[in-house]
Amino acid sequence: MKPLKRHxxxxxxxxxxxxxxSANDEHERSILTKLKHQCGGQFTSKMEGMVTDLTLARGNQASFEEYLSSNLIANLGIDLTVTVLTSGFWPSYKSFDLNFPAEMVRCVEVFNEFYQTKTKHRKLTWIYSLGICNINGKFESKTIELVVTTYQASALLLFNASDRLSYQEIMTQLNLSDDDxxxxxxxxxxxxxxxxxKEPSTKIISPTDxxxxxxxxxxxxxxIKxxxxPVDEKKKVIEDxxxxxxxxxDASIVRIMKSxxxxxxxxxxxxCVEQLGRMFKPDVKAIKKRIKDLITRDLPREG
Known part of the structure; x- marks a missing residue:
């Protein structure tokens, strides 16, 4: 079980x-089945939801492409792939009100219009920090395809309209924090x-650049990519x-008591220590705390 614990x-x-x-959905489901057997359904339910989400998202993308081909007004001139996910299954990601350049604003508007034709009861929250963009950089020697994040693409596209931009102008136009x-x-x-x-030509970014x-x-x-x-997410990783x-x-305690x-x-x-030791080094204090909590909840059934 240690390889499963790592991955x-x-x-x-x-x-x-x-x-x-990922290799493919079937491979992920196969590993999840083994993990579910070891840890219980409560431990793997969200992971299973994630794999299902991706299958549904591919169908949603196909519908979006059909919508674009049959709706000339919605023609973007940009290839756009949007992965719609169920927030409850996935880790939480920060969402920022990024101000897109004009080229990208239309993409968001058209997909929102399409999604409204699919459902009126769900609200889309755009997670730009997960986005990847492929843009053509037209340099003097040749055109190079740049694989960048949505943030980087937004910054580069500002230079389609301006030859020079200050740090403050970029921050204001994108509506991002100093750190970002x-x-x-x-x-x-x-x-x-x-x-x-960059002027001056130093290795440090300053507000006066x-x-x-x-x-x-x-x-x-x-x-080129x-x-x-990355943002330092050490604290968030520890919490997860x-x-x-x-x-x-919880799953281990319930499983032992049911048997x-x-x-x-x-x-x-x-x-409990023996069973969990196959996955990670268990903390006895944490186990005792979970037992006490489950007693107050009358030991719920394993999911």
Whole structure:
């Protein structure tokens, strides 16, 4: 069970599914079945919902493409793929009111119009931090396809309308925080691929900096991926792990009591430690706390 413990956190599964790093749905379902047998349905229910969500999302995307082909007014001139998910199944992601450049605003409007034809009872919340964009950078030497995040694409597209932009102008136009603007501008002007020229030419992003599109940029590749430095989510990851472990402890306690009917307190703790030890190093204090909580809830049935 240790390999499952390493790879089957909900956060990691979400990344595999959302960024096409999964083998296929059947493979994910097969592993989930094994995990469900070991940990109980309560532990895997949200993961199963995530896999189902992706299957439904592919059907939704096909309907959207049919909508575009039969509705000339909605023609975007941009290939758009939207993955609609059920919020209750997935890890929580931050949502920002990003101000899109004009080229991208129409994309959101058209998909919202399409979605309204499908349902009137659900509200879409756009998670731009998960978005990936492929845009053509037209440089003097050649055109290079840039694979960037939605934030990075939004910043680069501002230079279609302006030759030079200050740090403050970019922050105001995109409606992003200082931290987010620093991250994306650093990735575009100070990292491996310098798509933007920065004045002054230093490795530190400052509020007084000015940027311009670097038309002389070149690379031997015709397609490059420009990473955006990750936000430090250590605290959030720890919280997610603790939550998943609580579910596993609850499932273990309920499973033991359903099979044994009557069991002494210390024996229950020991059996729980032994069972959970196949997945992670259990904390005895946490197990005792979950037992106490389940007693107050009258030991609910395993999901």
């Amino acid at each position: 089957w956190s909900r956060k990691k599964l979400a990344r595999r599914l959302l960024f096409d790093k 603007v620093v991250r994306l501008l650093h990735s575009l002007s100070c990292a491996k691929y310098k798509i933007l020229n 000015v940027f311009e599109f670097y038309s002389k940029f070149t690379d031997k590749m015709r397609r 420009i990473p955006l430095p 792990v603790d939550k998943d472990r609580r579910y596993a402890i 044994r009917k009557v069991l002494g307190y210390q024996q229950l703790v020991l059996e």
